[in-house]
Amino acid sequence: VLHSTRSLHTAQQHWAPVPPLPEKGGEVRHGLIPEEFFQFLYPKTGVTGPYMLGTGLLLYLLSKEIYVINHETVAAATILSVIIYCIKKYGADVAAFADKLNEEKVATALTVKNEAIKYLETAIEEEKKEQWRVEGRSYLFDAKRNNVAMLLEANYRERLLRVYNEVKKRLDYQVALQTLKRQKEQDHMIQWVERNVVQSITPQQQKESIAKCILDLKALSKSAQAAV
Amino acid sequence: MASRRAAIKAIDWAAFAERVPPNQKAMFNALKTRSDALSARLAALPEKPPAIDWAHYKAVVAKAGMVDEFQKKFSALKVPEPVDTQTAKIDAQEKEAEKSTAEYVEASKARIAQYEQELQKLRSMIPFEQMTVEDLNDAFPETKLDKQKYPYWPHKPIADL
Numbered sequence: 001v002l003h004s005t006r007s008l009h010t011a012q013q014h015w016a017p018v019p020p021l022p023e024k025g026g027e028v029r030h031g032l033i034p035e036e037f038f039q040f041l042y043p044k045t046g047v048t049g050p051y052m053l054g055t056g057l058l059l060y061l062l063s064k065e066i067y068v069i070n071h072e073t074v075a076a077a078t079i080l081s082v083i084i085y086c087i088k089k090y091g092a093d094v095a096a097f098a099d100k101l102n103e104e105k106v107a108t109a110l111t112v113k114n115e116a117i118k119y120l121e122t123a124i125e126e127e128k129k130e131q132w133r134v135e136g137r138s139y140l141f142d143a144k145r146n147n148v149a150m151l152l153e154a155n156y157r158e159r160l161l162r163v164y165n166e167v168k169k170r171l172d173y174q175v176a177l178q179t180l181k182r183q184k185e186q187d188h189m190i191q192w193v194e195r196n197v198v199q200s201i202t203p204q205q206q207k208e209s210i211a212k213c214i215l216d217l218k219a220l221s222k223s224a225q226a227a228v
Numbered sequence: 229m230a231s232r233r234a235a236i237k238a239i240d241w242a243a244f245a246e247r248v249p250p251n252q253k254a255m256f257n258a259l260k261t262r263s264d265a266l267s268a269r270l271a272a273l274p275e276k277p278p279a280i281d282w283a284h285y286k287a288v289v290a291k292a293g294m295v296d297e298f299q300k301k302f303s304a305l306k307v308p309e310p311v312d313t314q315t316a317k318i319d320a321q322e323k324e325a326e327k328s329t330a331e332y333v334e335a336s337k338a339r340i341a342q343y344e345q346e347l348q349k350l351r352s353m354i355p356f357e358q359m360t361v362e363d364l365n366d367a368f369p370e371t372k373l374d375k376q377k378y379p380y381w382p383h384k385p386i387a388d389l
Binding site for chain 2: 116136143148153
């Protein structure tokens with residue numbers, strides 16, 4: 001991605017929010033020279049321009065001995081080649097590792113934030129629920145008042161019933177008393193009459209009545225014989 | 229007889245039970261059993277006692293004025309209605325409850341507003357990838373390092389690392 005289209009120091013500066021970093025850094029050729037340099041020279045010198053410039057510069061430095069070749073050169077060459085080899089081989093892994101560290105930090109922060117959001121939401125739900133619960137307080141007081149009313153009513157009815165039962169008991173007692181007295185008088189009278197009658201039967205009368213009974217029986221037996 | 233029949237409202241026990249918080253279920257059950265016992269007792273008693281058959285007694289009882297006297301006294305008798313001492317207290321309780329309910333609801337609403345505010349703040353936060361450390365300290369003040377108390381790095385007690 002070429003950033004030649006990115007205009008520097010032209011727009012109004014915004015410090016916050018900090019604009020996100022671009023995904024990838026600017027493009028570079030041979031790991032050193034930015035692509036913009038090649039683009040800059042392209043209109044005048046074409047594709048080979050920068051290379052020609054580079055080669056010429058190098059030859060100039062070497063031939064005029066502005067850069068002298070000595071032991072340092074060999075050392076530099078080996079060191080640089082080792083460094084470049086290592087970077088090429090392990091660069092990606094190290095980058096991934098560093099990215100992972102960062103990711104973990106960001107992920108922890110994110111989980112904390114999400115948990116906080118969830119907690120707040122549940123808290124709001126709970127509060128609303130409690131408010132709904134509280135609205136039902138009228139039930140409680142209605143129940144209490146009902147209890148009181150029922151108790152009063154039950155007591156009143158009990159009292160009425162009691163009055164009725166007591167009066168009835170007394171009246172029934174009088175009636176029972178009367179009937180008992182009547183009965184006793186009747187029994188006594190009957191007994192007295194019987195006793196007197198039995199007493200008044202003299203032995204003479206007894207004999208006469210027994211003889212009459214026997215005559216009656218004989219007469220009856222005569223008429224009854226025919227039916228047997 | 230106007231003060232009698234304090235209207236016994238039908239109570240929806242199911243809806244009532246829903247609104248009882250779990251830590252008060254025992255009290256609710258006690259109330260319900262008491263209420264049921266009372267209504268059972270009320271249902272068992274007849275509304276009016278049966279009428280006494282005066283004619284029959286007048287015919288049967290020999291003593292002259294007794295039945296008439298009984299009848300007169302009986303119809304003159306007024307059974308006193310039980311006095312209602314508790315309803316006033318219950319009404320007072322209800323008013324109390326209204327007041328405390330209003331307070332509680334106010335406090336609850338305030339809490340909800342606070343929660344809403346925090347929620348809003350959290351939801352409108354910029355993503356962590358675009359935050360600087362200063363932005364983080366603004367959003368979560370607890371992450372701010374106290375450079376006066378701990379002037380040397382790491383600006384917090386080592387145990388907190």
